[in-house]
Amino acid sequence: MAERLEVLKTYKTYVGGKFPRSESDRTYRVTNPKGTHIANACRCTRKDLRDAVVAARTAFGDWSNRSAYNRGQVLYRIAEMLEGRKEQFVKELELAGVKEKDARVEVHTAIDRLIYFAGWTDKISQVFGTVNPVASAHFNFSSPEATGVVGIIAPDKNPLLSAISMIAPVIASGNTCIIVSSETNPLPAVSFGEVLHASDVPGGVINILTGYRSEMVDSLSSHKDVNAIFNSIEEPETRKLIDENASISVKRTSHYSPDDWFAVEHENPYLVLEFMETKTTWHPVGF
């Protein structure tokens, strides 16, 4: 019998709960550190980005209106599904040159991180909400609410763990997001899209794009329908561009590039709070 030809996977994007290719039909070569060609990934353009923002905006109403408890369940479900498919992710990281032992630790940490933020969904407003003393006959209270659509620019380091560490705190509070994945190794992020697809996350809550950052960061950070940017790129030029563009519509920007994505400091509710707006209500009280 003839030797079987393996079926190679087409890495696509994940937008609005579907797996479209880039509208440009372009792809780029993904290689491991030795320079061996391991796969092709979509080279997304500003138009793919525009479509992803529409998907994220459409999903925002439903996602932010769900009970915090339900969002926690969905995040937990993502972790469950990832646990069931962890071998695939270990292999994918190995393919990109990570040692098996390290790959396994990365996948495990990523799963635990999802569980960590799943727990915060229904606690964040209790912990950070306040009742404020005021000098009039009002019951005055503040509570944090989701800010809207968040653009995430992921680093190349630990592509699975860093992406999940950035996505989880953003969506926990009810935001929706567009993530520009690692440029050098976008494969785990794309496969993570398949996990999301199978885990009750409504389409459009998380949108995953691949391609060259230089072709997307400009449009993402200037887009007026994006309410915040969560950036992990250290390069001063990129940060300057993001800051300038964000000023057009006074977006929230958060530059965050930890040296060690495994560090426990990343499990931190202030990352959730970073992408929330405080709403203060003055409620008249009768005496």
Next chain:
Amino acid sequence: MSIAEIPDFKQTIPIDKIGVEERVSRLNKRSIKKESKLQALKLALSMIDHTTLEGKDSEGKVIQLCSKARTPYAPMPHLPHVAAVCVYPNMVATAKKALKGTNVKVASVATAFPSGMAQLHIKLDDTRFAVDQGADEIDMVISRGEFLKGNYSFIFDEIAAVKEACGSAHLKVILETGELETLENVRKASDIAMYAGADFIKTSTGKISPAATQPVTLVMLEAIRDFYIETGTMVGMKPAGGIRKAKEALQYLVLVKETLGAAWLTPEWFRFGASSLTNDLLMQIVKQETGVYQSIDYFSND
């Protein structure tokens, strides 16, 4: 026009549905970029009949709508105003007052819109009332029930009677193509309306789904072209309902250009009946001019 020229409406003009759809899909592939796109977006904006036809309409909402009609986007005062506002008859006086001193027309639906289920004298009174209030254009509905029964002379006479009641006001005839079942019927209703004196033919009320579609629009445009060849009279076209995106609007403009030619590409001969299209056009225009993708949060609702 003499009676002899009026065709026999019992005869059906066959329409090749597949052919129509293929032509539409081919024309949709045409790419309009940069400067031409900006021109087309501005042209589309100037062709809008900015519409509010809801039971909950109030004077306040109509005044708001009119201010948006005259200045669609305050930060860009050089943008064209829309062609008209389209309201119910009892809102015409309010709209007329709010638009005083501008070239924005006031269109009013009439003749028991949207169903058209009323007696002729009521429809005529409705029309005269709207004209008395100052409407420049009347959007009438045809009696689809009578049409489907094959009572074509009833439709013809009704349109002719409303046209007479309009006086100097322009008459747009709404065929409500979503209820006409076939493209052959759309063609027939278009012909009846034009021979009975319509200044414009219009696809839909916006209350029935499907509303305006491109295949239906193409059939109506071809009817207009044939009528022009036959009689030398230009008739306008107004697709209405369900056109929400700037991209679709540009596709409609391509259909018009390719079917009727550039002479029809003015607000005088082509209109969009829409409410949310205005904002999408504005967002695309601002995107073209600033290079920054826009958010609906920065544009007024009405």
